[in-house]
Amino acid sequence: MLITELQTPALLVEQAALRHNLDTMSTALPGARLRPHVKAHKCTSLARLQYANGHHGFTCATIREVEAMAAAGLGTDLLLANEVLDTRRLGRLAKDGHRVTVAVDSTETIEAAVAGGVREVVIDVNVGLPRCGCAPGEAGRLADLARGAGLVVRGVMGYEGHLMLMHQEEQRRAQTEQAMQHLLAASADVGGELISAGGTGTYSVNTWANEIQAGSYALMDTAYQQLGQPFQQALFVLGRVISVSAGWAVVDVGLKSLSLDHGLPSIDGTEVWFCSDEHTTFRTDGMPQPAVGDLIRVRPAHVDPTVALHDTMHLVDGTQVLEQWPVDMRGW
Known part of the structure; x- marks a missing residue:
């Protein structure tokens, strides 16, 4: 896959x-x-x-x-x-x-x-x-x-x-x-x-x-990466661009798929403006213009509560899905 x-x-x-x-x-x-x-x-x-x-x-x-x-x-x-x-x-x-x-x-x-x-x-x-x-x-x-x-x-x-x-x-x-x-x-x-x-x-x-x-x-997150530790960002929330306007675009990753308690997520090469329930809006001025349907990797600021929002994590090598692991310790 x-x-x-x-x-x-x-x-x-x-x-x-x-x-x-x-x-x-x-x-x-x-x-x-x-x-x-x-x-x-x-x-x-x-x-x-x-x-x-x-x-x-x-x-x-x-x-x-x-x-x-x-x-x-x-x-x-x-x-x-x-x-x-x-x-x-x-x-x-x-x-x-x-x-x-x-x-x-x-x-x-x-x-x-x-x-x-x-x-x-x-x-x-x-x-x-x-x-x-x-x-x-x-x-x-x-x-x-x-x-x-x-x-x-x-x-x-x-x-x-x-x-x-x-x-x-x-x-x-x-x-x-x-x-x-x-x-x-x-x-x-x-x-x-x-x-x-x-x-x-x-x-x-x-x-x-x-x-x-x-x-x-x-898995790491952007909050810990600011400390300059020797660990790499392994966790991403994959989304698709669902809307493009003059100066900004929207990806289908929002508050219900990542945690904001340590701040806004990040997207390489641009600035995230804000997140809402199902959306993240990011700036497109001065960058290659995304198209509706493009895949975007969003870097969460806090790994723990982000993972807890998902049923499955996909182990990948670039674009190849290697394994699908259940997040089987969710809930109480």
Whole structure:
């Protein structure tokens, strides 16, 4: 199949760029140093490539992701890096022999883990992002509570998400060190083997965590590309020009096929003006004039929520469709 035969909008993944990204990260963070975050691609076919590169532990954001990874035979070591108040589905997976660990940051989430049959937890620590996580000084108490309830506490995790897109690398490194000092202090109180943190934005500067939860590196987006990292844009939303006017044109890729939470998408050689539900309008002055029916590759600014809007990603080599992979970890 050629990409000209695809119904647009369609999610494309360039094989060569994907392979480059996977191998580049595996060289930087081999084996257990990387716990890939599957929320970025929500595709077990892609996760199998990460597994083949030596990364056998994975990070998940939803129960659905944990279930799909286990069903795909990738349940060796799955960390749900999120608080969950109904863990019965996770408990069933643990009972069936999959290794499932869940993040906890309160008495209530510990009680939920016990009630649902989860056996292993990490203490989630707030390292500066105002989201989930307990205060660092509370981590030891929560670990004692969890162990007293019969749970295995594997260690700590903390996400310095507020630093991921900081452009100055030295500033990003310095503030990552500050964030990780909170996590290391909590780790000293909690114990366990895991100090889990990080992401694509801090993978090269976070030398304090012993595993990094990066995910976006595999497919990349325009927000992360601004950091000058050694990863290539592998993900595109393919669209067709559906209208041409004097000075602008419209492609059939809009808010329902890509995410704008990190800004407008980009199209090579032109300026994107705005996006609406089913449309992206871009400037045509000073560029070769597109024709109705032309194919356009749109680069999303944020990979994770863009992928979650599609049922299928198409692995391509230029214009040739090599494989079609279901985005099989969508939903909850």
